[in-house]
Amino acid sequence: MKIFPAIDIVGGKAVRLRKGNYSEITVYSDDPVSVAEDFKASGADCIHLVDLEGAKSGGTQNFETVKRILSLGGFFSEVGGGIRSLETVEKYLGAGASRVILGTAAVEDEAFLKEAVRLFGRRIAVGADIKDGLVAVKGWLENSALTLRDFSVKMQDIGVKTLICTDISRDGEMKGANLELYRRLTEEYEMEIIASGGVTGIDEIKTLRYSGVSGAIIGKAYYEGLISLSDAIAAAK
Numbered sequence: 001m002k003i004f005p006a007i008d009i010v011g012g013k014a015v016r017l018r019k020g021n022y023s024e025i026t027v028y029s030d031d032p033v034s035v036a037e038d039f040k041a042s043g044a045d046c047i048h049l050v051d052l053e054g055a056k057s058g059g060t061q062n063f064e065t066v067k068r069i070l071s072l073g074g075f076f077s078e079v080g081g082g083i084r085s086l087e088t089v090e091k092y093l094g095a096g097a098s099r100v101i102l103g104t105a106a107v108e109d110e111a112f113l114k115e116a117v118r119l120f121g122r123r124i125a126v127g128a129d130i131k132d133g134l135v136a137v138k139g140w141l142e143n144s145a146l147t148l149r150d151f152s153v154k155m156q157d158i159g160v161k162t163l164i165c166t167d168i169s170r171d172g173e174m175k176g177a178n179l180e181l182y183r184r185l186t187e188e189y190e191m192e193i194i195a196s197g198g199v200t201g202i203d204e205i206k207t208l209r210y211s212g213v214s215g216a217i218i219g220k221a222y223y224e225g226l227i228s229l230s231d232a233i234a235a236a237k
Contacts, residue, residue, distance in 0.1 A: 054082020
């Protein structure tokens with residue numbers, strides 16, 4: 001199992017939101033590149049990057065910051081937030097991203113999703129961000145009409161190979177991940193499942209590993225010093 005330490009970006013800064021609430025924002029660093037360098041020093045070989053402004057409104061407001069992080073090299077990198085056109089997909093892949101994450105676009109623009117999967121295959125991942133039992137869109141500010149089950153079946157049928165599932169109710173709460181949710185997803189679908197939201201402790205990482213999850217995203221627990229990134233990487237192996 002892979003560990004993906006996360007950098008969420010607003011205004012060129014590394015931040016975290018609480019349950020996706022843009023009014024509850026904490027700035028952890030004015031220099032996200034140095035944060036990525038710290039990840040590398042701890043042994044990380046994967047990284048999860050999100051342009052939160054892009055996720056909210058579309059566009060690539062923090063592209064230059066993301067590009068600088070990607071230029072460090074040495075990471076399997078996934079980038080999300082506001083990727084709603086083939087042009088933007090190509091922009092991030094061309095900048096060095098290993099894969100891109102489609103969220104709102106995967107829900108609202110099936111034709112685009114299918115074309116992206118056709119052209120780029122495994123370099124396309126889809127984010128399933130769950131709020132009140134439904135898939136959320138537009139930076140988690142709105143709910144779609146799709147349940148997680150309906151959405152997951154649809155993504156698998158389209159040919160998506162990686163599903164990044166976030167339980168929004170756990171995100172930034174540091175109360176533990178929804179382990180049962182991720183166990184169920186790994187059992188029911190052939191896609192690789194990446195767990196996100198509330199991953200806090202080493203025991204959780206071990207449980208996720210044994211459940212068959214292919215990756216886990218670590219955010220606030222790292223920034224708050226509740227989990228050692230090097231220990232998390234070791235436990236995931």
